Every structure is written in structure tokens, then in C-alpha cells.
Amino acid sequence: MEDYISYIIKFLIGGDNATKLSSMIGYTSHENVFSRYRIVIIPSNYFDEEVYGTPASIPQLPLNEVEGIPLLFGTPEVEWYDDTLVVKADIVASTYFLITRYEEIQRRGERDIYGRFPGKKSLPYRAGFLHRPIVDEYGRLLRRWLREARVNISDQEPQVKKIWLTHDIDVPFFCHSLRSLARESIKGIGFTKAWKIYHENIASDPYYTYPWLIEQRNELKNVLGKERCDSLFFFKAGGLSAQDRPRYNIHSKRIHNLIKLCEEEHIEIGLHASYDAGRNPSLLAFEKTILEKTTHRRIYLNRYHFLDSREPEDLNILEKAGITDDFSMGYADVAGFRLGTSHPVFWINPEDKRISGLMLHPLTAMDCTLSDPKYMGMSYEEAQVYCLQLCEQVRQANGEVVLLWHNDRVAEAPYLSPADNWQRKLFKSLIEELQKE
Secondary structure, three states: OOHHHHHHHHHHHOOOOHHHHHOOEEEOOOHHHHHHOOEEEOOOOOOOOOOOOOHHHOOOOOOEEEOOEEEOOEEEEEEEEOOEEEEEEOHHHHHHHHHOOHHHHHOOOOOOOOOOOOHHHOHHHHOOOOOOOHHHHHHHHHHHHHHHOOOOOOOOOOOOOEEEEEEEEOOOOOOOOHHHHHHHHHHOOOHHHHHHHHHOOHHHOOOOOHHHHHHHHHHHHHHHOHHHEEEEEEEOOOOOOHHHOOOOOOOOHHHHHHHHHHHHOOOEEEEEEOHHHHHOHHHHHHHHHHHHHHHOOOOOEEEEHHHOOOOHHHHHHHHHOOOOEEEEEOOOOOOOOOOOOOOOEEEEEOOOOEEEEEEEEEOOEEHHHHHOOOOOOOOHHHHHHHHHHHHHHHHHOOOEEEEEOOHHHHOOOOOOOHHHOOHHHHHHHHHHHHOOO
């Protein structure tokens, strides 16, 4: 069995016994070997040389369903062949298609103005299941089939396995540079107020919400336990484009003090790769080196600015640069399960099917995705209901909740845009709900 197919079967089974249990599952259409397995999954033609990498490999809508779950490849039939349960629903190919972002390679002409593949153009959105981690649903279905095939396997009690509270430091301070002082004096709050903020202690800056964000993490840790919740701060260390503004000095005293706060509060620091690095991935290693020299620590986490992870094969650059975990895997324009799963998964390069050492952490929801009029444009009540539904899906799958809230979007009035005036309230409500497991 090919390595990537073996990995997917183990990923679907999950748990400590996945390797042992995977030996009971065959991925073959050869009837003469069916008796070796408890379950056989019949391959579709997706991986055939004449299909893979061609337009014929893209599923057509409407999709079939297997036991209420959208099925990308194969047919829903499940039948017994002597003592072997034979499944014609190709959940292996369906999983591969989603976790590799295969669609994005085949549809390279489908990009937004920032070079990103739009979530609203994706197959999961068009088919109406982006809000469901159907790969995790395949896993539950496979474990049930194993039980039907007289294999002793039990599902875990539903719970969120890990909560990542992540914060991209795009605008670290409201008014603590000469540029921001001039901006606010001319077009913003006026010279008097701006001058006062500029000269006051940094903790009085409206965007200095870091202690409050840390407080939310600590509340979760106290209830769920230290191992189940962590905060991540992603810092920029480069970028010259307009999309990378405001450009802050990573070597400044104020940023140094913020990094020191991370050390004191045991917060992991990651690279917030610039928009420029999204367009030119070779810049990423340079930015990572700058951040490592500034923080005096090894940087192994990354999230692209603007979630601008453009082409799937660009992830090769992350791996070569020493990044082990990426947190960019969400759509900017619509919240949901971009990879079809709520579990961290090793990236498989869809061009050569190589399993990498780079772990992808699916993003559950981002603040501006929910509120920005050009994205989902939700009200507070709509965003709260939608986020709680996503978190419940993660809980049922025993997966990870990854929330992305920016420090400047949880500031208090009057330093917010109208679309952001409830982000602090929403974040707080999600923290409170996540404590109720």
C-alpha cells in the first residue's frame, strides 16, 4: 500500500491503535485478497494515471452521500463479501482531496485580488458542507464499520482535545510611532488625544489588549487544564508592500517588551510571514531568521499574513525553512473547515504525494472573516451562533479549536470600526462557552 494511503487510513482511524487497526483495512478492488481484511475500501478511479491531475479528477455536483455524509468519490454501497465488509464509498480519495488542497492546484485560475483561493469558490462551500469537518465524519464512520466487522474499538467521549488562542500582531500599538501620531493628528482622533497616547505608558495604548487576551487564556487553562489550552502570538518580521502596513520595527523597545511579556506568560511566538512572503515564498526563511535573532529562540510556527498561503506546493518552503507547524489553513472570506478536518494533519504534497514533516492546524474562525462586510458580514448574534456550531463540530470530532483574534480588534470604543465593535464581546462569550465542556 502506498505510504500516503496508509497514512490517510491511520489518520481516519485515529488514536493510539491506528497502526494496528489499519492492517485490518484493505484499499483494493482485487477480490482474491478480500479475505485478508475485515474491511475493504474499493478505490475509485481518482488515483488512476489518466485521471489524477486532470479536470476529470474534480468531483461533480451534486455529490452522493454515504449515511448522510457528502461523498466526493465512489458510491454509497456497503455490502458483505463472505466475512469482509466491502465499502464502495472511497473515503480515502475523498479525504486526500480535502487535506491536500488538491482542488487549489487544479483550479489555479481561481484566485482573489490577494492571490488566495476563495473559500466561497471551493467545492466544500458550493456543496454546502464547509461548516462540517466531513473527514472527521468519515473517521467516525470507519470506526463504526470496524465494530460492525467484529473489531474491538471504541470511540472517545466527545470533547475538544486542544484549544489554540492565536493572535496575529498586525498592528501592535495604536499610536506609538511618529507615523501613527501624524495619522491620528490629521485624520483620526486629533493631535491632543494622539499626543497624550503617544507619550503615556504603553499599557494605556488602546491596542495594548495583550493582558486581557492572556487573562482569557488563563481562565480556560484553570477550567480545562494546562495542557488543553495555549496562546500563540505571531509577529511580523518583514514585508514592504502596502498590505504589510503598518510596518513596525521588530527591534524596537516596545516590541522587545511585548516579547518579554510572552516569555513571562509562557506564550509561544511564531512567524507572521508577510504578504510579500506569500507572493514570494523564498523571503520566508529570511524573515524567520530575523525573528529568531530578535527573540533569541527557535521559531518553528508560522501563519501567513492575510492567510495568504497561495499555492499548496509553496509549503515546501516552510518545511525547508524549519517550520514544523503552520496555522494558515482557513479561508479569509468564510469560516469553516478548509481541510475538511478539525485535526492537525501532516501536509501531503499533491504533486508528488509525499508526506511531509509539516503539520497543518485547521483554523476554526477568524474575527474579521465573521464581521467584515466583504466576507461574511455577520451580526454579533449570527457570528456567535455560527462559531458555537463550529466549536460543537470540533467537540464531536475530538479535534482542535483554533481561534484567530487580533489584538486591535478587541480594543474598546471609540478605537474600533463599526464592524468590530462586538469582537471583544464575542471572544469573551466563546471563552465562556468553551469552559462548559
